[in-house]
Amino acid sequence: MGNYLKRFIRLIIGLFLYALGVVITMKANLGFAPWEVFHWGLGNTIGMTIGNVSILTGLFICVLVVLMGEKLGLGTILNMILIGVFIDLLLSLNLIPQIGGFFLGALLLIAGLFTISFGSYFYIHSGFGAGPRDSLMVALKRKTNLPVGLCRGIIEGSVVLTGWLLGGPVGIGTVLAAFGISFCIQIVFSLMRFEATSVKHETIDVTQKNLMKLYNRQLTQK
Numbered sequence: 001m002g003n004y005l006k007r008f009i010r011l012i013i014g015l016f017l018y019a020l021g022v023v024i025t026m027k028a029n030l031g032f033a034p035w036e037v038f039h040w041g042l043g044n045t046i047g048m049t050i051g052n053v054s055i056l057t058g059l060f061i062c063v064l065v066v067l068m069g070e071k072l073g074l075g076t077i078l079n080m081i082l083i084g085v086f087i088d089l090l091l092s093l094n095l096i097p098q099i100g101g102f103f104l105g106a107l108l109l110i111a112g113l114f115t116i117s118f119g120s121y122f123y124i125h126s127g128f129g130a131g132p133r134d135s136l137m138v139a140l141k142r143k144t145n146l147p148v149g150l151c152r153g154i155i156e157g158s159v160v161l162t163g164w165l166l167g168g169p170v171g172i173g174t175v176l177a178a179f180g181i182s183f184c185i186q187i188v189f190s191l192m193r194f195e196a197t198s199v200k201h202e203t204i205d206v207t208q209k210n211l212m213k214l215y216n217r218q219l220t221q222k
Contacts, residue, residue: 008126010122011078011126013122014123014126015083015119016082017118017122018119018123020086020115021112021117022112023090024096024112025108026091027112028099028109028173029105030106030171030172031177032171033181034157034160034174035159037170037174038159038160038163038168039057039168040169041168050088051085051089051091055080058131059080061080062077068140069142070138070139071203071204074202075126075130076129077204080132105173109180113180114188117185117187117189118188121194129201137152160178
């Protein structure tokens, strides 16, 4: 049970750091990352906060990937909910000032991407399932047999275009975030000596079964 508690704490830390990184990149004021362009544009159109739009988008994606044959994990569900909650909370606290210049904005953007990368490390390391958007990328690859990089490009290109048409802020930061995040994740994972492919993610039903086994084992030991 203790191991599951450590993994759960790792998951929550990862989701909070991810949300913090998203807010930092937004405050860089150079253009939002692809998904945030969409969330912001849609939020302004329908009158919702960016965090709530993130949650609704995640819910829609979860339903879609289930219909496409993918299984969800506990981490997938909490990713869908908590990142949006944390984003709105951090924006409401307004602890991070918005930057006005390109140089300082670029530095803040890089800091945000590294924060997201550390969040991804903790989140993936917990092994509770991929995020909704990553699950969509995997589902699209399985259905189309296209390269995973192309699938990601199709998805993110679509959300950027839609978000831009809805008034989402697109700029040089959007391009830097789209291409820079992979390099930042690679650096962080190397520093932490972490191999993401070595993690075996649990689906919700597997997590439930394992927790029941641990619970029954503790009962028999009493």
